[in-house]
Amino acid sequence: MSDKTVQELAGIVGIPLERLLEQMKEAGIVAHSAEDTINDDEKMALLGHLRKRHGKDEETEASTAKKVTLKRRTVTSLKQGTVPGKNTKTINIQVNKQKTYIKREDAMSDAEREELERVKKDLEERAQKQEVEEQLHRDKAAREKAELEAKQAAVRKQEEDARAERAKKEKETEAERHKAEKAQRLEASVERNAEKVRRQAAAKKVAAERKAGGGAAKKTVARKPAVAATGKPADKAATVHRRADKPAGGAKPSYGKKGRKKGGKGRNEQQFIVDPNAKHTFAMPTEIAAKDISIPENIIVSELAQKMSVKAAEVIKHLMKLGIMSTINQSIDQETAVILVEEMGHNPIMTSEEDHETDMLAEHTEADERKEFPRAPIVTIMGHVDHGKTSLLDYIRETRVASGEAGGITQHIGAYQVKTDHGAVTFLDTPGHAAFTAMRARGADVTDVVIVVVAADDGVMPQTKEAVEHARAASVPMIVAMNKMDKPEANPDKVMQELSAIGVMPEEWGGDVQFIKVSAKTGEGVNDLIESLILQSEILELKAPNEGKASGLVIESRLDKGRGAVATVMVQKGTLEQGQIVLCGHEYGRVRAMFDENGANVKVAGPSTPVEILGLSGTPNAGDDFVVVTSERAARDLAEHREDRSKLSRNAAQQASKLEEVFSKMAAGETSNLNIIIKTDVQGSLEALRESLNKLSTDEVSVKVVYGGVGGINEGDANLALASGAILMGFNVRADATARKLIIEKDIDLHYYSVIYDAIDEVKKSLSGMLSPEIKEKIVGLAEVRDVFRSPKFGSIAGCMVIDGFVKRNLPIRVLRENVVIYEGQLESLRRFKDDATEVKMGMECGIGVKNYNDVKIGDQIEVFERFEVQREL
Structure with missing residues (x-):
């Protein structure tokens, strides 16, 4: 409130001025005119007088001031009736509400008031403290801003100074260059004038000799070099100074009719003084500037020369000193390159391509810090040929797989996931023939448990021992399934005795390997085998992350005519989804579709799930790792990097083999070669055939696989066979129409095979025919x-x-x-x-x-x- 005049107070209260003056007089307040002012105390006294006048004392007023009651009444209408507008009934509903408000300060106790005061005080102190902190923060921000601006100004000044310094140096360099060019032009001009003077002197000398000798002049005049005052020939790099011959007193010379000065030398004659002690400013470098040269595992000679900033011929010369004959495009290994670089005075730094690839891959994959969950076990079935591996798996899957294989044997890796009462189990069925050692090794590398199938009527065979060695090398638990127990000649004790002889001790004899008696024909013991698998899996506590980007292993790959490159992969971590970018070895692509072992389309595949994927750029090698990357460009770069590494390795191996061949032929004479081109249906069969045929080579005859690929035989394969004199071999594939026509016209040797035994035996016969009797x-x-x-x-x-x-x-x-x-x-x-x-x-x-x-x-x-x-x- 503020002091007001009587007139203003009468207007605020809303009563006549005379009545207000009369009430003020009754209250004992002195006021005579409308311009008199009254303060707040006088206003409160007037208010108290008026309350007493109306019968309200202070206590009643105080009590009513502490308590206020509000009453509210609301009326609503409700219409009832079945049809709107007809037979309707309106009901008015009145609601009376009454709410009483009590002044909080009067209802409080002394303790509550003290607590309220304390809280208010704390809030005020916090507000003051916060305001102080905000002020300090503002001051700090202002200081930091000022410092940053000062630093930026200093940096800008340094940059401007550096630019000015560079501009100054460039200007000086340009001036020096112009000066040098001017000096060169002057020197060239001096040389031309000196040459001209020498010719004139020689001409004068000849004329004088003619005159003295009666007109007999010499036909040839030998040019002599300029001679200094010492009488010695001038140095090539000497500085030549020209001194103009001027008459005394600064008068201009006068010339006669023939252009000669009166009493002086000829018009174009000049005198030259040569300084023999002058030297040029160019200094030849006396020592090599050492560089840090990064050397990969294999490097081409021309690339190494470029890194050292020398000519390739210099590098080849140093290699010859080391006893290595090489060409400019030849690849040398890392150790040789290190010795060469040290010999040439540089610092070699050995780099690994694997580390570089790991760094590239880490940029496009996620760190493996995911939470792990239980996963299905991966079980590999191994054993000798015809011991019933696939038949046992058929009984478990209630299918027949081997009936579709040529010769009744499995020649591919089959991957299947079987749902049991105790959970899912993933089975890998590997071939048992000796040629498929690498395929069995891949199966052991990816597996968790190995089942070695042994026929109870046949006993332990070579591939059985090999399967045991693979399981031991992979450090995975082993379960022995003694199959064909339904036959009367079955002898399980013999199997247990033979396996114990090679270190596989049964649990019944105090060992740690379970021996289960089964029959793939009747189903005897199959349930016990599955229970043993589940128990072994629980002991291993198999876990893997089922979220995030997938990674795993390529089990098999082939080229399908209608679908392109098809790869069978085993997901080991994460979840593989359709549409993701996958890198498989040196092949890459987007997953266009995924199929399970039954050919059904699937969208996602978690850990321990085998699937076939489509969309790769080519057929990856069986055993390659696959991983999901972020972008197709990153996958392409990594694939090209791996392909370059593979080419360098192949070139180095070919070069080594060529040198070995040269020395071996020099030592033992020429050998006979059998060139073969192999085309197979899947990558695993190609690998097995190539390895088996290479083992047939001897010192006299050798098998050379010129080319091996997956897919049908095409015209390019036929032309390659024609050019190299090779035999075409198709394993479970056929030649197309164009290739067949070319094969018939050119009489190319073509053989089809569906069983690996036949292919190996026939090549062996061909080699035997090439042997000298x-x-x-x-x-x-x-x-x-x-x-x-x-x-x-x-x-x-x-x-x-x-x-x-x-x-x-x-x-x-x-x-x-x-x-x-x-x-x-x-x-x-x-x-x-x-x-x-x-x-x-x-x-x-x-x-x-x-x-x-x-x-x-x-x-x-x-x-x-x-x-x-x-x-x-x-």
């Missing part, structure tokens, strides 16, 4: 010399008694003396008495003439033998 000897007779006769026609004739076998004309012989061969040659003559004989048998006498040998003595033995060829086999 073996020459064997057989002793057919032995004759003892009883006497020696001299013949003028044949020389010494040995009179012999055939003591073993027979002696036949035209057969080679050996002369033995005390059981030591002293001569080997041919029979020249064979006679019985005076007649020539073709053959003399045991117990008969004969005369033998040895060709080109006359030192036969009594007591010697003549051994008759024959040679024959035996075709060799591998």
Whole structure:
């Protein structure tokens, strides 16, 4: 409130001025006119007087001021009726509400008031403290802003100074360059003038000699170099100074009719002074500037030369000093490059391509810090051929797989997921033939548990031992399934004894390996086998993250005519989804579709799930890792990087093999090569065939797989076979129409196979035919010399008694003396008495003439033998 005049107060209260003055007079307030002012105390006194006048005392007023009651009444209408507008009834509903408000301060106790005061005080202190902190924060921000602006201003000033300094240096450099060019032009001009002066001097000398010698002038004038005051020839880099010959007193020279100065030298004659001590400013570098040279695992000679800033010929020369003959495009290994770089005075830094690839891959994949959950076990079934591996899996899956395989054997890796009462189990069925060792090794690497299937009626075989070794190498638990227990000749004790001999001890004999008796035909023991698998899996506590980007292993790959490249992958971590970008070895692509083992389309695949994926750029190698990356460009870059690494490795291997071939041919002569081009249906079969055929090579004959690929035989394969003289081999694939036409026209050797045994056996026969035959000897007779006769026609004739076998004309012989061969040659003559004989048998006498040998003595033995060829086999 504020002081107001009586007139203003009357207007505010809303009563006449005279009445207000009368009430003020009654209240004892002095006021005589409308302009008099009244303060707040006088206003409260007037208010108290008026309350008493109306019958309200202070206590009643105080009590009513502390308590206020509000009353509210609301009326609403409600209409009732079945049809709107007809037979409706309106009901008015009145609601009376009454609410009483009590002044809080009066209702409080003393303790509550104190607490309220304390809270108010705390709030005020906090507000003050917060205001102080905000002020400090504002001051700090202002200081930091000022410092930042000062730093930025300093940086800008430094940049401006640096720019000004660079501009100044550039200007000075440009001025020096112009100065140098000007000096060069001046020097060139001086040289031209000096040459001109020398020619004029020579001409004058010739003219003088002609004049002195009666007009006999020399036809040739030898040019001499400029000579300094010392009488020595001037240096090439010497500085030439020109001194103008001016007349005394600064007067201009006058010239005659022929252009010569009166009393002076000719118009164009100049005098030159040469400084022989002047030197050029160029200094040749005296030592090599060492550089840090990064060296990968393999590097091309030209690239290494470029890194060292030298010519490739210099690098090749140093390699020759190290005893290495190389070309500019040849690849050398890291160790050789390190020695070479050190020899040339630089610092080698060895780099690994794997580390570089890991860094590239880390930029496009996520860190493996995901939460792990239980996953299904991956079980690999291994064993010898025809021991019932696939049949056992067929019984579990209630399908028949081997019936669709050629020859009744599994030649691919089959991956299946089976739902059991105890959860899902993923099975890998691997081939049992010896050629599929690498495929079995891949199965053992990806698996959690290995089931070794052994036929109870056959026992332990070579591939059984190999399966045990694979399981041990992979450090995975093993379960032995003794199959074919339904046969009467089954002998499980023999199987247990043979396996214990190679270190696989049954639990019944105190070992740690479970032996389960099963029958794939009747189903005996299959439930026990599955329970053992589940128990073993629970012991292992298999876990994997089921969220995030997927990663895993390529089990198999093939080229499908209708769908393109198809890869069978096993997801080990994360979840693989349709549409993601996948990198598989040196192939990449977007997953266009996924299928399970039954051919059904799936959208996602979690850990321990085998799926077939479509959309890759090519068929990856079986055993390659696959991973999901962020972008297709990153996948392409990584794939190209891996392909470049693979090419360098192949080039290095080829170069090494070429050198080895050169030395081996120099040592042992030429070898025969059998060139083969292999096309298969899947990558695993290609790998198995290539490895098996390469093992057939010997020192004399070798198998060279010129090319191997997945898919049908096309025209390019036929042309390659024609150019390289190779045999075309199709394994479960066929040639297309264009390729067949070319094969028939050019008579290319083409063979189709569906069983690996047949392919290996036929190649082995071909190699055996390329082997040179073996020459064997057989002793057919032995004759003892009883006497020696001299013949003028044949020389010494040995009179012999055939003591073993027979002696036949035209057969080679050996002369033995005390059981030591002293001569080997041919029979020249064979006679019985005076007649020539073709053959003399045991117990008969004969005369033998040895060709080109006359030192036969009594007591010697003549051994008759024959040679024959035996075709060799591998």
